[in-house]
Amino acid sequence: MSDNFIEEIVEADNTSGKWNGRVHTRFPPEPNGYLHVGHAKSIVLNAGLARKYGGKFNLRFDDTNPAKEEQEYVDSIINDVKWLGGDFEGRLFYASDYFGQMYTWAEQLIEKGKAYVCDLNADEMRDYRGTLDKPGRNSPFRDRAPAENLDLFRRMKAGEFAPGAKTLRAKIDMGSGNINLRDPVMYRIIKEHHHRQGDTWCIYPSYDWAHGNEDSLEQITHSICTLEFENHRPLYDWFLNELGVYHPQQIEFAKLQLTYTVLSKRNLLHLVKEKYVRGWDDPRMPTLSGMRRRGYTSEALRAFCDEIGVTKNESVIDVGRLENAVRTHLNATATRKMAVLNPLKVVLTNYPEGQVEQMEVANNPEDPAAGVRSVPFSRELYIERDDFMEEPSKKFFRLGPGREVRLRGAYFVTCTNFIKGADGQVTELHCTYDPASKGGNSPDGRKVKGTMHWVSAPHAVTAEVRLFDRLFAAEFPGKAHEGVEMPFLKDLNAKSLEVVGNAKLEPSLGHVNPGERFQFERLGYFTVDLDARVGAQVFNRTVALKDAWVKEQGAEEAPAAPVAAPKAAKAEKKVEPAAPPAEIEFGDFTKVQLKAGRVLAAEKVEKADKLLKLSVDLGEGTPRTIVSGIAEAFAPEQLVGRNVVVVVNLKPRALKGIESRGMILAAGSGKGLQLINPGDVAPGSDVK
């Protein structure tokens, strides 16, 4: 069974005998940066094809440009490919090892009259190339005799000419609609030190010339690359045909794109060079080394790549899918531990002073074979500050005055008192425990809603915990800032790293090693960072657990009355008065999508008494422009900073020539108009 269109091609080829049943793929990175999750898709695809069809998979460095390539990158790439499980079985190749063969082939094309040495400089060549809709002109050097070309080319190789002075070009068609066919450059003069060849060469093959040659020499069957090379396929084919050599098939697929993520080596390099992150392996980076340091597993990455599929559609994958794949694997494999990030001291007033009990706790409820461990329990504990509320709401299942909860694997405890510091902050809780509930069950069958994690205060290990959030705050980084240089930098998330210096951990976490992964119960998955030392542990949060309570809180904070009104009523009454919507079908009521927004700016619309032009943040990165007929009731300055409810899925429409994308919900009319308030929620929150 084929899983995607490429496998269909492979299976058809196997059926027809096109490659005699062989399947041979490759991953051909240029060593000019670290590998990222987009490369993972390609590696998993190529290596997976080889594995599935009993074929082979090569790792090959496409090192044809000494100006950009470094040994450091080669080393990291080899390491990352292996980590991901790309099994090249020792078939590690370098394009630079084929430079001799490629040179010989180039001379053949020259002798055939299919390539020529051109003296045009870069500017002139651009001029001669024409434009997208204008054909190019032949170079004045196009008709040099093969013998002259051969002589010139040999002298290029011998280093007689300055960089940029001459190129070797394929003689194809300056009139082609495909610009790649307008006599592309095969060799350019570069006088730089090559990471493997040293100063042996001063002419270097261009991608188009080199790549097919490399594939051919390695007897690749299916040469898989990304969509932007589709325009280059005619060239790939042309070179191999002219040479009359073994000719693999190039197949293109859509590269991976992720929301909230930047995946281009150029931009990632910028983040590293300008120190926006701590390095290529910063845990916030989408690099394989960054994700590994953060605690992502290669199994999760492979599962993710398998799940998202392979097509030619340029799709953007919700980064939540990646996080989900990580959670799924870690849930099944990670040892559970208890850790308190934001400690609040609890004293069990009826627990004997000085007593310590060892409580047995499961290492992984998902995997009974993981066994149990002992965790010390004593009179003074730490719990998570968030797990106590002075005035808890009904839906809060955790501790509050008079409330009883279970301490995981230990006892039921009831809060009897709390102590506040001078600043009004709660500093300590007094609780009583029920000795009969040891292990976490009460003999009388009484139930508690909440189970909480805890750490014995005198036994706790203090450690640093690094909480990572997405590096970018916008779904499509940079999209809202087109035109500026490096626009994605504008969307950097200022809160992408939070360092907790005073986390209290169960004692077993005091002696763990970098790379080990755990679930801190109720918090998320964590791994020991490379910076960790004995006595100074450092943990990275890989990914948080899903948290229904966070959502619940969001719902609670919103005022109930207006938003809880039936949707039909909203659609009937609370519409924008100045511009009533077109009649919609009854069934359309349920299609209305409401989100909370914050007004960033407001101004009057010229020649319109009732209209205001608003800029509303809906958590989408780019604020939306919404024209609303509420000028009679509100002055522009009254609106800035206010939270509003916006119908977000309306077709954009033009009001007084301004495109309005969405509608503000309001009730009443004229000066008595009231805006519907979504409460104090983040822009972009769903309103139901």
Place this chain on the structure above:
RNA sequence: UGGGGCGUCGUCCAAGGGUAGGACAUCAGACUUUGACUCUGAGUAUCGUGGUUCGAAUCCACGCGCCCCAGCCA
């Protein structure tokens, strides 16, 4: 003188003339010694308009939208 590619739930991916299906997300519920996991249920999609056909996401025509290409980068 332009050339090449792509359009299916909110997001990804299936269905290749025969009941538009799955995953993620969302919502509702069950379970729970992790508000996790697991389980159950719900809603939402074939870019448009014509045509061919008993029957079209699929074939045809004409539109529309988006992406890539004018490096001596890959």
